[in-house]
Amino acid sequence: MIFKNAVTKVLKMLKNITKYLAFLLLFALLFIAGSVVAQDHNHKHDKQEQHNHDDHNGHDHDAHKAHDHAKHDAKGHEGHNHGGGAHASGGGHGAHGGHVQTEEEKKDYATTVMNHINDANEIHILGNFTIPLPCILYAKDKGLDVFMSSKFHHGHNSYKGYVSYHGNVKRVKPGMGFPQDKAVDVHVDHFGKFVTVGTKKYPLEEASALTGMSSWFDFSISKAVTAMLLASFLLFFIFRKVARSYQSAPGTAPKGIQAVFEPIIVYLTDNVIKPIIGPKYIKYSPFLLTLFFFILTLNLLGLIPGFGFNATGNLAVTLALAVITLLVYVFNGNKHYWEHMLWMPGLPFPMKILMALIEGASNLILKPATLMLRLFANITGGHIVILSLVGLVWAFGNFGESLAGGLLGGFVSTIFVLFMNVLELLVGFLQAFIFMTLATVYIAQAVEEPHHEAQH
Amino acid sequence: MGAGLGAIGAGLAALAAGIGVGLIGSKAVESMARQPEMAGTLFTNSLVLAALVEGAAIFAIVVGLLAAG
Numbered sequence: 001m002i003f004k005n006a007v008t009k010v011l012k013m014l015k016n017i018t019k020y021l022a023f024l025l026l027f028a029l030l031f032i033a034g035s036v037v038a039q040d041h042n043h044k045h046d047k048q049e050q051h052n053h054d055d056h057n058g059h060d061h062d063a064h065k066a067h068d069h070a071k072h073d074a075k076g077h078e079g080h081n082h083g084g085g086a087h088a089s090g091g092g093h094g095a096h097g098g099h100v101q102t103e104e105e106k107k108d109y110a111t112t113v114m115n116h117i118n119d120a121n122e123i124h125i126l127g128n129f130t131i132p133l134p135c136i137l138y139a140k141d142k143g144l145d146v147f148m149s150s151k152f153h154h155g156h157n158s159y160k161g162y163v164s165y166h167g168n169v170k171r172v173k174p175g176m177g178f179p180q181d182k183a184v185d186v187h188v189d190h191f192g193k194f195v196t197v198g199t200k201k202y203p204l205e206e207a208s209a210l211t212g213m214s215s216w217f218d219f220s221i222s223k224a225v226t227a228m229l230l231a232s233f234l235l236f237f238i239f240r241k242v243a244r245s246y247q248s249a250p251g252t253a254p255k256g257i258q259a260v261f262e263p264i265i266v267y268l269t270d271n272v273i274k275p276i277i278g279p280k281y282i283k284y285s286p287f288l289l290t291l292f293f294f295i296l297t298l299n300l301l302g303l304i305p306g307f308g309f310n311a312t313g314n315l316a317v318t319l320a321l322a323v324i325t326l327l328v329y330v331f332n333g334n335k336h337y338w339e340h341m342l343w344m345p346g347l348p349f350p351m352k353i354l355m356a357l358i359e360g361a362s363n364l365i366l367k368p369a370t371l372m373l374r375l376f377a378n379i380t381g382g383h384i385v386i387l388s389l390v391g392l393v394w395a396f397g398n399f400g401e402s403l404a405g406g407l408l409g410g411f412v413s414t415i416f417v418l419f420m421n422v423l424e425l426l427v428g429f430l431q432a433f434i435f436m437t438l439a440t441v442y443i444a445q446a447v448e449e450p451h452h453e454a455q456h
Numbered sequence: 457m458g459a460g461l462g463a464i465g466a467g468l469a470a471l472a473a474g475i476g477v478g479l480i481g482s483k484a485v486e487s488m489a490r491q492p493e494m495a496g497t498l499f500t501n502s503l504v505l506a507a508l509v510e511g512a513a514i515f516a517i518v519v520g521l522l523a524a525g
Contacts, residue, residue, distance in 0.1 A: 271496050370511035377514045434507045441504055 026418075105190045107399055113387045117380060119224045119314055120167030121149040125306050128154055133226060135169055137162060137207075139216035142180070149220075151183070158186045158195070163204065165192035167223075170204040171216045178202050224317055227309035231297040239293075265289060272437055277444045284443050287328060291321065292436040299379060299428030303421060312431075313379035315372065322368035325439045330364070333446035367442055371435060378431050382424045389416040462523030469516025476509040 105111075123131040132150035139145070145160050152164035161180040162171050165188045172178040172195055179197075187196045188204070195202050207218035221229075238257060245258045254262045273288055274281045298311040311317050339345065341363050344355045394400070396409025484502035488495045 272500055275497065276500070370508075370514065373514045373518060374507060374511060377517060434503060437500060437504055438507055 108190070109388075109391045109394060111191065113384055113391065115166040115168070116308055116387055117310055117313065117383055118166075118168055119222045119310070119316075121164065121169045121220050121222050122167040123223055123226065123307055124167055130154065130167070133223065134221045135162070136219040136221070137169065137171075137216060138219060139171065139174070141174055141215060155188060156185060158184045158197075163188055163195050165204070168192070169218060169220065170195075170206060171214070173203045173205050174215055176202050223309060224311040224314045227298060227301050227311040228317065230309075231294060231301060231311070235290075235293055235297060268292060268433075268436065273440055276437075276440045278448065280447055284328070284332075284440070284447075288436050288440055288443075291325070291439055292432050295321065295375065295435055296429060296432035299432060300425075302379060302383065303424055303428065310379070310383055312375055313383050315376050318372040318376045321375070321435070322372040325371060325442065326364070326368040328439075329443045329446040332443065334449075336448070336450045337446045367438075371438060375431055375435055378427055382420070382427055386417055386420045386424065389413050389420060392416070462520040465523065466517045466520030469513045469520070473509050473513030473516075476512075477506050480505050480509065 121133050121135050123133065125131065130150075132148045135145070135147055135149050137145045139161075142161075145162070147159060149164065149167070149169070151157065151159040152162075152169075155164040155166065157163075158172065158178075161174070161178060162169050163186050164170075170188075170192060178184075178195075184197055188194070189196070193204060195204055205214040205216065207216055208214040238261070242258045242261050245255065249255075253259075268289060269281070269285055273285045277284055295312055298309070298317070301307070301309045302312060333341075341359045342356045344352055344359070347355060390413055392413040393406050393409040396412065397403065397406025400406075480502050484498050487498050491498075
């Protein structure tokens with residue numbers, strides 16, 4: 001009996017230890033990842049660091065055929081000098097000697113954070129390992145260009161007049177004599193405003209939105225688009241499976257993945273959509289549930305370390321979601337809704353005009369604008385905080401000078417980043433829920449039937 | 457100068473929104489304690505109101521960023 005008790009006790013302890021071990025393992029992984037990432041972030045600043053170019057082998061390297069890796073490593077690093085390989089341009093790299101970063105640029109972590117927040121044309125995982133994405137670029141003066149972002153060779157090359165600034169494609173301002181046809185060895189400055197070829201400096205242009213502010217448009221399958229496609233496929237397959245299990249075994253208890261989603265769907269339908277919209281809820285619940293799960297999936301994809309998807313932290317993505325919501329409630333709005341928005345009954349004439357302006361602005365502009373900004377600001381804010389905490393490694397390590405400081409920073413930042421990641425998990429759910437709830441409220445306001453007709 | 461003022465403005469807006477969300481939260485929890493059967497509706501309503509209050513703060517942050525930018 002005593003023996004049995006002892007065995008149960010030991011088993012219990014072991015169980016607890018495995019719990020702690022799993023936690024410690026997670027902690028260690030985060031610690032290593034955090035330190036490595038932060039070290040990687042200053043790889044371009046740290047002169048002592050080994051710059052391993054072996055990762056390049058997997059890429060399409062037509063221009064780098066003669067790149068001499070051994071020579072490159074032996075030579076060490078002077079700023080952005082990437083060794084004496086025979087590039088397509090045929091020129092040496094001596095001109096890059098002048099691009100050693102200034103003290104201020106070296107300590108400018110804010111720009112690094114913003115470069116990670118912004119959308120990019122490649123998925124940068126670690127060091128020189130990136131997943132290239134297709135660039136679909138259209139310039140008014142020269143037409144469509146379609147190519148993979150690996151052509152930029154991590155920003156060291158130009159391609160067809162475009163350059164890559166931390167994975168973000170920019171165009172060299174046309175008409176300045178920049179070589180358009182061949183790939184040139186380039187250096188983009190710290191803030192992504194200029195590109196230097198040899199000793200010549202060319203200004204860069206951002207892609208324009210619909211307004212056509214600059215000379216070109218970017219229709220690329222960027223990182224945010226990849227995240228959205230991934231989320232769509234994931235949701236499509238998950239929900240097809242869930243729907244199939246309802247068809248194949250109707251009336252039985254939910255099993256497997258169905259049991260994960262049924263409570264969520266039932267909770268949202270019964271506690272949010274049905275009470276707010278009322279009897280017509282069945283028409284709108286597919287759209288609202290899709291919104292919820294799509295935003296939730298994007299938020300959670302954004303928390304996977306390494307990939308850095310920031311789709312819901314991208315204004316264009318949240319704008320699209322908000323505009324779709326706007327269209328849904330504008331096109332489903334009944335007479336009652338439009339009358340109360342544009343010609344409020346029971347008011348004197350001047351007030352009617354004033355109310356129409358206020359209500360119109362509120363319904364057609366402010367509601368989607370707040371939907372858009374709330375999601376964007378919450379997700380971007382969280383990502384900025386996480387990246388800033390990762391930057392502690394850098395700051396503690398005196399910007400790549402002190403290894404001991406870096407390790408201490410790694411320890412501190414691991415704790416904080418772990419905490420922030422857990423918090424972001426909550427925020428991811430909460431923002432998806434709030435977006436859906438507000439969309440439900442806006443739709444309900446547009447479709448609700450008048451109850452108090454007599455009071456007007 | 458502009459950046460500093462923008463940051464101060466965003467901070468003030470965050471302060472005000474914080475007070476607002478705090479009031480909503482305290483009243484919502486109080487009401488839920490008084491009438492637990494209404495908890496679901498109260499929770500949803502308080503979330504919506506908190507989101508609306510937060511909207512003002514977000515606008516202020518955007519204006520602050522524009523002033524800083």
